[in-house]
Amino acid sequence: MQPPPASVLQSLCEKVGFDGEAAMEVHRAMYRQKLVGIVDQSKGISELQAEDLKRARRILCITPDVAKKAQKEVCGKVLEDVFSDIFMNGAKPITSYEGDRVDQVIKYMRIDADVALEILSVSARERFKNYVTMAQKEKDRKDLALTLKKMLSFNALVVTPLLTKIKGVESAAKALADAMIKAQQNTGVVVPGSEGAAAPESAAENVDGVLKAMQAERGEYADEERKAQKEITLKEDIAVGVRGELYKQYLMYSMSGDVVELPVGGVIRKKSNNETRKADMARLGQLAELLGMNQAEVATVQGSMAEQAYKAQAQEAMRTGPLTEEKLNELEEMRNSLGLSKEASEKVLKAAKTEVYGTSAAAEDGKWTIKRIVEMAKSGADVSQVVEETTRRNLYRKELMLRVSDGTGNLDGDFMLDTLPKALCLPEGKVKTIIKEEVASRKRMLLVQSVSQYRQKRMKDATISLNNLLSCLKLSPEKEPFQWQERQELKDVYGVFCINEEDASKRVLLQTTLGLNDEEAAEISSASGVAAVSKGADDDSDFL
Secondary structure, three states: OOOOHHHHHHHHHHHHOOOHHHHHHHHHHHHHHHHHHHHHHOOOOOHHHHHHHHHHHHHOOOOHHHHHHHHHHHHHHHHHHHHHHHHOOOOOOOOHHHHHHHHHHHHHOOOOHHHHHHHHHHHHHHHHHHHHHHHHHOOOHHHHHHHHHHHHHHHHHHHHHHHHHHOOOOHHHHHHHHHHHHHHHHHOOOOOOOOOOOOOOOHHHHHHHHHHHHHHHHOOOOHHHHOOOOOOOOOOOOOHHHHHHHHHHHHHHHHHOOEEEOOOOOEEEOOOOHHHHHHHHHHHHHHHHHHOOOHHHHHHHHHHHHHHHHHHHHHHHHHOOOOOHHHHHHHHHHHHHHOOOHHHHHHHHHHHHHHHHHHHHHHHOOOOOHHHHHHHHHOOOOHHHOOOHHHHHHHHHHHHHHHOOOOOOOOOHHHHHHHHHHHOOOOHHHHHHHHHHHHHOHHHHHHHHHHHHHHOOOHHHHHHHHHHHHHHHHHOOOOOOOOOOOHHHHHHHHHHHHHHOOOHHHHHHHHHHHOOOHHHHHHHHHHHHHHHHHHOOOOHHHHO
């Protein structure tokens, strides 16, 4: 009986005085080189080549773990490139062609399932880390949340089906693919999905893929997300603090909802319905799993910010109107999801009411007035040290609404945009936000209102609405003239304005806003002047 190769190798090393470990290193290099040569020469490892490699392992005394390492480094590089190509498409469902590519590489390269899973894990985690890096760079919470949603969609639509495929759950599909490949070898007919063939997909598959990709892009919760894998995570790749911060930011986003800019100006906060909130909470749990957070970490983050999150949502509910029964039910549902006690929630709710309603009352009861604030600022006092920011914002908002609705059109833009914000120590960004919320959306409404009042022969009211429009324009100018279906109505309201308003600068601003040329404006002004003289009275109904 012949001695095993390992014994022969050991004896030879002892006879020539060669280090055994050095000899094994040479053998490993020889085996790896042989494997590289086979992979470079062909697109796969044939049965004959597999037998040749097995014989080489036996002769060179290559252990299974060493052989598997070489397989991962050499054959796995091909599979890694396939994963990279698929991942380049982002959070889009993998196609049958892409799935076939993965199957073929694993089959032809004879990659063991555990090796393929390890390669997928490394590639997927690298892509997850890219999403995390992008999310960390986002300055806006909404953009951060959308990036994390895309990561979750990528996990559900791309990583999960690849993991399922490699683990052999789709064994029936594999058997069919094998039969197709065998038929190709026997007949010479190119089988769809094989190397060099086109990637035909049914129309239904194309439509389904596009719909799922659109869902992922919009951040909608799809059925695939409910079945997303939980084995490949970032537990060993990102720090505990980073995981907690990402979870916290997404939780805060889930509580506050989306801010949407309106086409006519202004902003609104989208109201989240029960289905949306449940989807966000489900995503939150999946995010924790994908980030590799354990229950203790999740509990720590939620405990540290439960009151903060509950307060933010309560304030948002109060700012959008009275606390209706529906809103109170939503707050109660959130309290339960955050694990906040009844006593703690009542305390937080009371503080939120004081901040939202109480500070407004303080500004209204005469304790703090614009006149007093401006005088303090002129004397060199730092208003921010004695008046909280919420009160200062409410004072500015109240003054703004008074100025843009007094019907005079005499708003002082420099005072509202520069002098008053400086006196109130309000940042420029917050001033712009208040103006956008309160003024931008009013402009179109005021024009509509003035035309409606003109139609009702309420000429003085129409003039007041147009003056308020001019006040708004001084704070939030329009880039283009207003569009109106009946141009004659714009000329008519301009004529009404000219009768009741002699200020030439206001007429010019309104002319520009309505898109009237100089010839039209002159003709209307002339006609309006004659009408005003001939009337000699304030009876507006005689205008028509």
